[in-house]
Amino acid sequence: YYGDRVKWWITINEPIEVSKGYAFKGYAPSLNLNNTGFYLAAHTLLIAHGKVYRLYEDMFKPTQQGKISISISGVFFIPKNAESDDDINTAERANQFERGLFSHPVYKGDYPPIMRKWVDTKSKEEGIPWSKLPTFTEDEIKLIKGTADFYALNHYSSRLVTNGSDPDPNYNSDAAYVTSVDEAWLKPSVAPWLIPVPDGLRQLLIWLKNEYGNPPLIITENGYGDNGELDDFDRINYIKGYLNATLRAIHENNCNVIGFTVWSLLDNFEWTDGYSIHFGLVKVDFNDPQRTRIPKASYTFFKNVVSTGQLVTPSTNKD
Template structure:
């Protein structure tokens, strides 16, 4: 965008930076869908049961237990592999329209390759899907939520371009096995976390530190892999299965620190480097990476002495192949950050942050959660939804994750406050701004393994007792609140009809 366009967007949206206020007394549209979510490594446990293979998070938590809070891992987690029927009963009681969960690639394909299919793993997911359908709950299935089979990591992981083909073969198998009952597919969840934290900063599995190089190679493969899976569905399955395919992209809202030209440009640059990096190639009418990324990374790479840009280049054919590979816009969002202009970082060691060269921070007065990165800023989500609507040609948006962390309290009023205020801003975006949001997914159904934080941060609507071998689930106040919202489509005691 040119500056004049950015300024218009800023001026139009500036009124949205408001106090939290009370939730509005309007109803969600009748066709609006509510769900909740989990992910395979975070809840299933049974890490090596019934023929499952090792994945990168199994490997990482066992080798680098010192990097995880309390040395925790997902070996047992919530034991959902054995307790899925109890999970479905919780979902039924909540009254959700859908349940978003992910398949463990290693549980279905222990080696990562389709030549060896693990039938007990297939049966587990077939049984879970059947139980959901029997209770009137639609399965929303993610093919990849960060847990790459370890044998594929030993071939180089996502920076290896051949993984696009291995993923496509896995996707075809999943569509074949489960597609008659699954109508909503997501290829990847938050690929930026996979690539930036796993192959850039190196703090998440597989722990490869290659900032400014490995992260870009990873993203390039992931985008090609997504497109291959989408086209496979489109060409081989859509006519008979009548489903939808998307890729989940995550972001904060990035608010300019001021109305200066520099800060507005810095905020736009940040969202393009953070969100457009993945979203543009798929969702933007022009496809490809954001031009600001292409230009800046090429320029900095040249100054650093590289013979070509560290950001891989899509051919014109690849741009066309990837562009438009979605049936709805799948969005994960939790919080907001402020952005200030910064002079370009000095030329030196390559890094994604240096390529973007902005200052990002959060206001210390914003309400906090148990996660250092998660501040409660409801108005930011409304502004993000408007930005997506304007930038990506008014797509249908499904919010595939949104939630709040605490320390596991049963009477979790802060989570209720978060949900009510965020949902209110989402509803305002729908009713007042005309943004086409059709679904909302609360993260998460129950407390689970939260990556480097282990079990110290709790996002669940249901409490899980991780000291009890039975992993007892207990309903929280927020689940009762959410159940009422789903039943009434209303955030307050009485809504206007």
Template sequence: MILLFLAFFSLFLQTTLGNNVFPDDFLFGVSTSAYQIEGGWNANGKGESIWDVFSHNNPDKIIDNSTGDVAADSYHQFREDLANLIYLGVHFYRFSISWPRVLPTGFINHVNPDGVKYYSDIIDQLLSNKIEPMVTMYNWDLPAMLQELGGWTNPNIGSYFVDYADFLFSKFSHKVKYWITFNEPGEICETGYGLGLNAPGINMSGIADYLCGKTVLLSHSKVYRLYKSKYNNGKLGISISTPWYEPKNKNVKADVKAAERAMQMEFGWWAHPIFSRHGDYPDIMKDRIKNLSLANNFTGTRLPYFSKDEIKRIRGSADFLGLNHYTTYLVSPNDYNTNLTSHVKDVGVKKEIDPKWPASKARWLKVVPWGLEKLLIWIKNEYNNPCIYITENGYPDDGGLLDMDRVRYLAGYIKSMLKAMQESQVNVKGYAVWSLMDNWEWIDGFTLKFGLYQIDYDDCARIRKPKSSVNFYRDLIHVMEIPAICFEGAPVIPKIEHI
């Protein structure tokens, strides 16, 4: 009788709350990046990166005039971070290796043993505590000397990146089973070489960003082919960031076309050459850039095309898609009646937000959980349901330990992801919160707090303190189920515990 009651009660919970249980093999983790947490910017033989140069020479470009010189001081405090990872119970830790910490000039002929040991110790300590390392090779911190050669607009930089990747594989591939070549190539190229907002600060949108993009995609493919031919004892992918672009009015064909164009020319710019059946850039991207180039008196397209051999080499060059997602925009067409050459004009859309969407500390991030489900279904349909790891998803606030808005954000987006998995069979295999701790958020400096752990950046000790979200995420991982208490209409009980 009791068993029958429990069965009916379980069915009741599933029909009223949905099945909120994750598969046993699903992986939960957290993400960080080297420049944002490590500090030790010139410690023990590390070379300068473009972010060292950019933040030191252009303090006015950073909202609070700060730098990542010390950041969260993880270079000296990783053991504390490890204790926090163990407490969370994460299955994997996604972190990046600083290229200039291991190869100070960017070239293979100058190795920094201290940098190699630092990352070797991290990997060993993770594995000894049954946490899988997921290593990002490039999270924006190009060795400064390579930028003097033109950075990612120079195709030869790709050869140096392959040397760097081969070096990392030779040292760590027998231990690391998950590799990511590039984090957010759109930010690398469009924001760094197009808009000039990020390092290296090149403002040449519509030209330099496309040169950068070709180099990055070819570099990724060469590293993938190297890994498969020489090592091939794990998985290698790329992490691409995108919002979901929703038509402002779904009954207006121009808005529907504009939203699809935004998906193709911003996310598809990177995903289409790798994950689509035919490879290459999306047709709409090639056509629009060519036509607008000719209209602006260029002799040909500003988009450097791939050769047939390059298309073939790039296509299929990933074992998984790393997806970074935070928010959604409403989209309608905008022709930008100007002679300005830019990627924004090439895409030709206007991005807006619904004022009813809940806000965050970042003006660009509104809380729209259903956008993640729509995005995942779009990716499934567009790219034949690739293996996906959500490598970043998180919420920025002003700080504080009782971060209930973050808990609600994470619960909503995780629920949306699970719904896409269960109802649409989207092939999501893992999820990582951005970020383990409050860190240095690029041009936003220390003004945005994304962390599960609080760090007081006015205190040189950089003490880590757990927020309420720590125990929400820990409990979720422990039971592999979204707590019913997090759903709409139920109170969220703050709880702060720690070892």
């Protein structure tokens, strides 16, 4: 057992990405069940999370005093036209579908009302005699509500949205929005989905604060993918930008952020990208049977951030 030493726990990491494996063939187990499979998987994961939280709450928390959450991931959706009420409403709807799906049952009980309304309507339009979005029992709502001691956020990028239909299966067609990127944003990383938008994180933190009563929040993942360069200055710039955005959210917007974790300490296996994209602060040679490790420039940079509590310029010494 690790409970006497480990005090921060995650029940399920990125449940929305896990659920996509039941919707289309982009994630394991690659079951092409569209949104019917997606919602059923999400529903099951929420109940599983609730049961694990309650088990810990009953059996271990009184003596071990640990804290538990569920890591919720996703891009932040920004209105394409900030002056358009339609785009503002579309962005709100998209964000409820993206993170309200898992956050709302945990913090408020049941699915977001806008999500229930749109999926029920879409199901009828498709001739389905019941909603694709399952319904919780009252006992299940009570089981799940309140099962987060802190908000665990995995975040990497943002998108502009307007009303429409996006062909990318990663974006929920039931929510009726289409995504785009701002030409002023920085270029994508080696991972094409990862476009640096630091202020998108600040806006997301404000959104979470307003939506869920400013809970204590830990950014459990944030990082940058590249080809494995040791002089990984793009990664350093990315992390600096997102840490600056986090500091602004804390000091200017009173967001209750209590922690930040870089993804990742080591290069590792990245979903369907395998070992082709590198996120580590430390390089791992996967061709070496010993898996030799070499600290990158970002390792020194982040080591200095942790040790000084400041966003300092890294030295060239990769100790």
